Amino acid sequence: MSERQGVLSSIVAVLGMSLCLSAGAQQGAAGTGAADAPRRDVYREALESLAEGRKSDALKKFQQAIDEEPMHAGALLEIALIQCSMGNTAEAERLFGDIEKRFAPPQAIRDLINAERASGCRGRPAKSNGSLTIGRGIDANVNQGAKNPVYIVEVDGGRVELPLLEEFLPKRDQYTVLSADYLRELSTDGTIGFVQFQNRRNDTLREFDSVSLYVGAEAPFRFGRWTVRHTGMLGLISLGGSLYQRQAQLQTRIAPPLPLPASMQFNLLAGLTRNQHVRLTNFDAHTFEVRGQLSYRKPDLYGSASVGYVDDRAITERPGGNRHGIAVNLLGRRALWDANIGELAYSYQTWNSELVYAPRVIEEVRRQATHVLRATLIYPLAKNHALQLEARLVRNDKDISIFRYDNRQLQLNYQWTTP
Incomplete structure (x- = not known):
């Protein structure tokens, strides 16, 4: 994983955790305790898959994290970034818009989304x-x-x-x-x-x-x-x-x-x-x-x-x-x-x-x-x-x-x- 990817993953993970905790507080304490461990494991496995270059596997695991926790903003943002890197502009834009409407992300994340939009989601060249x-x-x-x-x-x-x-x-x-x-x-x-x-x-x-x-x-x-x-x-x-x-x-x-x-x-x-x-x-x-x-x-x-x-x-x-x-x-x-x-x-x-x-x-x-x-x-x-x-x-x-x-x-x- 590059230095930029590592910083980005850390930002996204912090964002996801803070917003998920906020959503959990609004929904009550039902999602706390032992049930949180599998969710954190799936998200970590998805990040590891992404670091190893297995984007398709990472997409599946990020989606699994969202299925287990619908308010998992970090997983949703990662999916949007992967879709953009694969050149899927329409899907990436839909997800970016969903993130902005549902989570009101901080300025750092808004800047990241805008930078990806400016790139046109043309897809990353093969490493x-x-x-x-x-x-x-x-x-x-x-x-x-x-x-x-x-x-x-x-x-x-x-x-x-x-x-x-x-x-x-x-x-x-x-x-x-x-x-x-x-x-x-x-x-x-x-x-x-x-x-x-x-x-x-x-x-x-x-x-x-x-x-x-x-x-x-x-x-x-x-x-x-x-x-x-x-x-x-x-x-x-x-x-x-x-x-x-x-x-x-x-x-x-x-x-x-x-x-x-x-x-x-x-x-x-x-x-x-x-x-x-x-x-x-x-x-x-x-x-x-x-x-x-x-x-x-x-x-x-x-x-x-x-x-x-x-x-x-x-x-x-x-x-x-x-x-x-x-x-x-x-x-x-x-x-x-x-x-x-x-x-x-x-x-x-x-x-x-x-x-x-x-x-x-x-x-x-x-x-x-x-x-x-x-x-x-x-x-x-x-x-x-x-x-x-x-x-x-x-x-x-x-x-x-x-x-x-x-x-x-x-x-x-x-x-x-x-x-």
């Missing part, structure tokens, strides 16, 4: 935002080369050291990255569509150039005080100039009405992803994830923590077979000096395979654990323009030695965001 980022970086291990240059195998009770070929050792390079993302409202019910694009081009190791494109949509729903969001997404990833992987993902995010402080929110997420490898055989899989996330938000501080279980089911006879693991993500962001922003993130992912990786060749079961630590400093240049300096450390251990690797990346970005 949208996007960003464009270009950056340069240094990558210490572009190819995820093995940390240990030697692979040790047991042969007839003895140990044999096999040196790895040069192509399997870490390779360093610099790169240029271009990324863009855009999202836009698709309906008055809060459904949004989004597009994400990234192109990374290495200076020398061009066989590891990557391009990714994701397209998706998200639709919110509300069941009582439970908020549910469904997301569908399709993705394409290329490597070295040719298509490498296709992805399809479905995700549901549920926000239950827990008794948490206003600055905190808990979400339960469940998702299913189909990964199809174009250039590799026997690596296609379905991945299921369930995750809990707790977030904390203040004007100058944001933090989130999530823990999830991931089950990755091979569609064919993939090396190592099925695998499962846990995923932990921590993120903190806060305002620093002046307008600068600092961000620190950590992720931990484990994978435990059920079978040996390659019988008679690599007689080991993969037990993978990947740590990623990221630190970002954001320096605003002007409105909608910023520089970002990002450092990233990666450590992949507890794995078969030829798959263990470390990496360090440093990247400087310029980012422009839409007004």
Whole structure:
């Protein structure tokens, strides 16, 4: 919800409460007591629906509040404003006139109504935002080369050291990255569509150039005080100039009405992803994830923590077979000096395979654990323009030695965001 919408909702809520109390006094005490609680709940749910962009759902709940309390001026004004924002001029004008006749609103509300009339109720343009980022970086291990240059195998009770070929050792390079993302409202019910694009081009190791494109949509729903969001997404990833992987993902995010402080929110997420490898055989899989996330938000501080279980089911006879693991993500962001922003993130992912990786060749079961630590400093240049300096450390251990690797990346970005 924008600052203007937040102030407006507060004004409307105060107006509705004062006029409803006045109407209740004229009608006697019949509407007081426990019966008032459901009315306040419906009105609050309607405001929450409006804040989430679900105008049709908000209209139904505001109307329910009026059905329960005919003198609910706040709900009536909200309906009029929504109708005006949707371009329904005649209905909005009828409701504005009804409010002026029945409630004699204060001057602040009259000014608001007159401003909406002056706009002609032409309808609000669909909300949208996007960003464009270009950056340069240094990558210490572009190819995820093995940390240990030697692979040790047991042969007839003895140990044999096999040196790895040069192509399997870490390779360093610099790169240029271009990324863009855009999202836009698709309906008055809060459904949004989004597009994400990234192109990374290495200076020398061009066989590891990557391009990714994701397209998706998200639709919110509300069941009582439970908020549910469904997301569908399709993705394409290329490597070295040719298509490498296709992805399809479905995700549901549920926000239950827990008794948490206003600055905190808990979400339960469940998702299913189909990964199809174009250039590799026997690596296609379905991945299921369930995750809990707790977030904390203040004007100058944001933090989130999530823990999830991931089950990755091979569609064919993939090396190592099925695998499962846990995923932990921590993120903190806060305002620093002046307008600068600092961000620190950590992720931990484990994978435990059920079978040996390659019988008679690599007689080991993969037990993978990947740590990623990221630190970002954001320096605003002007409105909608910023520089970002990002450092990233990666450590992949507890794995078969030829798959263990470390990496360090440093990247400087310029980012422009839409007004």
